Amino acid sequence: MVGLVGGYAAAYALDPEPTTQGASTPVTAQSPSVPVDPIPTGNAQPSVPGLQTDLPMREGRMGSNRFRLVHPVPRGWAKIYSAPDEVKWKQAGNPDNTYLLRIEQVQSLNDTIDEVLTDRIDELRDEEERLTVLERTANTLEFTYVSEGFLRHGFLTWLDLRGTGFAEVEIAVTGREVDARGAQQLINRVAAGMRQT
Numbered sequence: 001m002v003g004l005v006g007g008y009a010a011a012y013a014l015d016p017e018p019t020t021q022g023a024s025t026p027v028t029a030q031s032p033s034v035p036v037d038p039i040p041t042g043n044a045q046p047s048v049p050g051l052q053t054d055l056p057m058r059e060g061r062m063g064s065n066r067f068r069l070v071h072p073v074p075r076g077w078a079k080i081y082s083a084p085d086e087v088k089w090k091q092a093g094n095p096d097n098t099y100l101l102r103i104e105q106v107q108s109l110n111d112t113i114d115e116v117l118t119d120r121i122d123e124l125r126d127e128e129e130r131l132t133v134l135e136r137t138a139n140t141l142e143f144t145y146v147s148e149g150f151l152r153h154g155f156l157t158w159l160d161l162r163g164t165g166f167a168e169v170e171i172a173v174t175g176r177e178v179d180a181r182g183a184q185q186l187i188n189r190v191a192a193g194m195r196q197t
Contacts (some may be wrong), residue, residue, distance in 0.1 A: 045095050045097050048095065050176070050179050051098075051181075053182050054185070057072040057193075058073060060072070060073035063105060067107065068196065069169065069195070070194075070196075071190055073190070074089070074091070074101075077091050077101070085105040085106075086104040089103075097150065098175065100173070102170075102173075103171050103172075104170045104171075106158070107167070111167055112165060113138065113166075113167045115167075116170070120170075121133065129147065130146040132144045132145070140158075141156040144177075152175070154183075155187045157170075157171045157188075157191045171190050
């Protein structure tokens with residue numbers, strides 16, 4: 001027992017006082033239990049300028065005999081997909097992953113705008129990576145998500161053109177972060193000029 005106490009006393013006497021090196025700071029974890037990747041900051045197709053505002057417009061058409069639509073579309077944009085109830089427009093010559101205008105007739109769903117909007121948010125959460133809803137109004141949605149390692153910015157608007165109480169038209173403009181200002185103005189102009197013939 002004496003040897004044990006003596007050994008402890010000797011070790012205590014010979015061990016120098018612990019020293020500090022300034023104020024304490026957090027230590028970066030080597031392998032956090034929940035890794036968090038930063039939101040990407042670059043734009044896909046950086047050689048393509050951002051979507052401009054105040055684009056010159058022309059008239060576009062879509063729909064069937066029962067429900068035909070006339071709407072504004074930027075001059076120089078080409079129809080890249082067309083079906084009786086949906087059309088997609090893109091600036092001619094632009095590569096993928098820049099910006100796109102999509103118009104779809106959704107009246108066959110027989111859902112209110114609020115129902116369609118809520119369902120669309122659920123679909124986006126299931127389909128897109130790192131979805132963030134930036135703003136939701138009674139008939140619009142602004143959001144961001146990550147696709148192929150790049151941040152994308154989207155806008156959606158729903159219209160009830162005939163006052164049926166149901167969503168009849170869905171308008172979407174998606175693009176890169178650099179396109180957001182032009183995309184927001186474009187969707188507002190298309191929605192304001194949409195009419196049934």
